[in-house]
Amino acid sequence: MQEFKNKVALITGAAHGFGMAIAEEAAKRGMKLMLLDQDEASLKQVAERLGKEAEVKSLRVDVTEESQIDDAVDKTIELYGEINLLVNSAGVAVPGPIWELPVRDWEWILHADLMSQVYSLRKVLPIMMKQEDGGDIINVASLAGLVTSPLMPAYYATKFAVVGMTEATAYDLQLAKQDKIHLHVFCPAFVHTNLDHSEEYRPDKYAEPGDPYYQSEAFKIGQAAAQKDIATGMPLEDVKAEIFKCLEENKFYILTHKGANPLIVGRAKNVVDNVAPNLEVLASLPDVTHDPNASLFAEKKAD
Numbered sequence: 001m002q003e004f005k006n007k008v009a010l011i012t013g014a015a016h017g018f019g020m021a022i023a024e025e026a027a028k029r030g031m032k033l034m035l036l037d038q039d040e041a042s043l044k045q046v047a048e049r050l051g052k053e054a055e056v057k058s059l060r061v062d063v064t065e066e067s068q069i070d071d072a073v074d075k076t077i078e079l080y081g082e083i084n085l086l087v088n089s090a091g092v093a094v095p096g097p098i099w100e101l102p103v104r105d106w107e108w109i110l111h112a113d114l115m116s117q118v119y120s121l122r123k124v125l126p127i128m129m130k131q132e133d134g135g136d137i138i139n140v141a142s143l144a145g146l147v148t149s150p151l152m153p154a155y156y157a158t159k160f161a162v163v164g165m166t167e168a169t170a171y172d173l174q175l176a177k178q179d180k181i182h183l184h185v186f187c188p189a190f191v192h193t194n195l196d197h198s199e200e201y202r203p204d205k206y207a208e209p210g211d212p213y214y215q216s217e218a219f220k221i222g223q224a225a226a227q228k229d230i231a232t233g234m235p236l237e238d239v240k241a242e243i244f245k246c247l248e249e250n251k252f253y254i255l256t257h258k259g260a261n262p263l264i265v266g267r268a269k270n271v272v273d274n275v276a277p278n279l280e281v282l283a284s285l286p287d288v289t290h291d292p293n294a295s296l297f298a299e300k301k302a303d
Ligand SMILES: NC(=O)c1ccc[n+]([C@@H]2O[C@H](COP(=O)([O-])OP(=O)(O)OC[C@H]3O[C@@H](n4cnc5c(N)ncnc54)[C@H](O)[C@@H]3O)[C@@H](O)[C@H]2O)c1
Pocket: 012, 013, 014, 015, 016, 017, 018, 019, 036, 037, 038, 039, 061, 062, 063, 064, 089, 090, 091, 092, 093, 112, 113, 140, 141, 142, 143, 144, 187, 188, 189, 190, 191, 192, 193, 194, 195, 196, 197, 198, 201, 203, 230, 233
């Protein structure tokens, strides 16, 4: 995607984090925006702020509900007539080992991080297929969709699923000769967003307040790890620039933490060499997901 002015962007999870950052950059480039989120108050603030420089509409949407996504897409088409960029950024994180994490949490993250993207792809892809200039789609996954580590099996499961779904859909679009639709899968390591506050976004239908898990050590350890990881993550500002560079250069994988590349290669090698996941091996690796010297941005700033 090289032309942004007057093009239409539909962005989920736009009240915070990556969704908000992408909306800011899209507004700066003269795009017309439809912003979706379930956090109505914050969404309104973002829409008002960006509305000073661009055409912006926002809708309160729970992305775990297919009918709400369908309605939002219909409203976007009624209003703007087309969708040139879809960004699937709404998502949450839930920690905890599989033998302790309530099934309700699995249902929540699978719907918020995976099914939400299935719903919007099912609705938006047929629209883009009919548009003369196709469109671009960014599915937000994570480095956790390419490599694994302890504490969050549900999170890894959804992120591997998003990467696999996006890769497989890219083949299907080629078979369908839809070469003007460009897919991108965004796989960052830790970035300083609001992700460590996911609990605040839990829809009532996935709440189980009396479940002893939420008083457990496993839950507290997981929450503390998420808070540390997110608070020490990369600044959103730098990530935003890289996302748009990858859009302009039509890069399928948006990899913002270059220092993590050896982990991706290492995992693929472990698979073919049949090396089982091992905590000691993991602990011996450099912490490239935090070390600023291993990041793409440190290199850029050192130039
Ligand atoms: N921050 C990181 O370090 C990091 C790294 C890799 C991947 N990710 C992924 O990026 C995506 C966005 O997360 P973020 O880091 O920007 O977090 P964030 O919490 O700052 O933003 C997520 C947004 O999604 C919205 N949301 C959550 N559930 C929703 C629902 N059911 N319906 C509508 N909106 C909903 C929230 O209100 C929030 O505005 C997530 O999928 C996350 O897993 C984040």
